[in-house]
Amino acid sequence: MSNRKMSWAAALRDLKSDRKQRHDVREERLKTTAGLRGAPALPLSAWRGRSGRRYVVGVHPIVGFEADEGAEAVCIAVGRDKDGIAELISAVSGLDAGTLQRWTAKARSKGATEVHVHRLAENTAERAAIVSDLKPAA
Numbered sequence: 001m002s003n004r005k006m007s008w009a010a011a012l013r014d015l016k017s018d019r020k021q022r023h024d025v026r027e028e029r030l031k032t033t034a035g036l037r038g039a040p041a042l043p044l045s046a047w048r049g050r051s052g053r054r055y056v057v058g059v060h061p062i063v064g065f066e067a068d069e070g071a072e073a074v075c076i077a078v079g080r081d082k083d084g085i086a087e088l089i090s091a092v093s094g095l096d097a098g099t100l101q102r103w104t105a106k107a108r109s110k111g112a113t114e115v116h117v118h119r120l121a122e123n124t125a126e127r128a129a130i131v132s133d134l135k136p137a138a
Contacts, residue, residue, distance in 0.1 A: 024050045024136060025047065025048065025049055025050055025088055025133075025134050025135070025136050026047070026048050026086075027045055027046070027047055027048075027078070027085075027086035027088075027116075028045075028046045028047070028048050028054065029045050029046070030044045030045055030046055030056070042058070043058060043059040043060075044056060044057065044058060044059065045057050045059050045086075045116060047076065047088070047116065047118075047134060049130070049133030049134050050133055050134075050135075050136075051133050053130075053133060055074070055118045055120075055130060055134070056118065056120065057076065057116035057117055057118045058116070058117045058119070059114055059115075059116055060114065060115045060116075060117060061113070061114060061115075062077065062104055062107065062108055062112050062113055062114055062115050065100070065104060065115045067095065067096065067097040067100045067101075069115075069117060070095045070100055070115070070117060071095070071096075072094075072119070072127075073093065073117045073118060073119045073121070073127070074091060074092070074093045074117070074118040074121060074127050074130045074131055074134075075091070075092055075093065075095060075100075075103075075115055075116070075117055076088055076090070076091045076115065076116040076117075076118070076134065077089040077090040077091075077103070077104070077107030077110075077112035077114075077115060078112060078113070078114040078115070078116055079110070079111035079112045079113055079114075080113060080114070086114075087111070088134060088136070089107050089110050089111065089112045090103070090106070090107050090110075090112070091130075091131045091134040091135065092131060093121075093124070093127035093128060093130070093131050094124065094127065118130060
């Protein structure tokens with residue numbers, strides 16, 4: 001057992017500085033397990049916006065992503081580094097088929113391999129607010 005004395009002020013300062021080092025907008029992976037009766041786990045994740053709000057998303061490969069999957073949703077193009085850390089490349093809403101094709105091509109050229117889709121926003125204004133919340137501070 002350690003008898004090391006610790007300054008609570010120093011510990012709290014370290015925690016706050018650690019929080020500042022994290023990105024304002026970041027992925028917070030969800031723990032998923034196999035569903036009941038052998039059903040496969042849903043590929044889910046979550047993103048934390050600058051406001052602190054959390055957005056649960058379904059994860060899809062960018063190759064073969066269909067326009068109807070992105071209709072009335074917020075779509076987030078995501079790339080991953082060698083350690084599996086997600087990088088938000090682009091966030092949009094209100095994609096039609098033509099726009100989706102151009103958006104995914106541009107995102108792929110920037111390294112995106114996944115599209116994360118948030119479908120819980122009820123209207124266009126909510127989706128626009130989420131896209132704005134997910135944009136990193138300039």
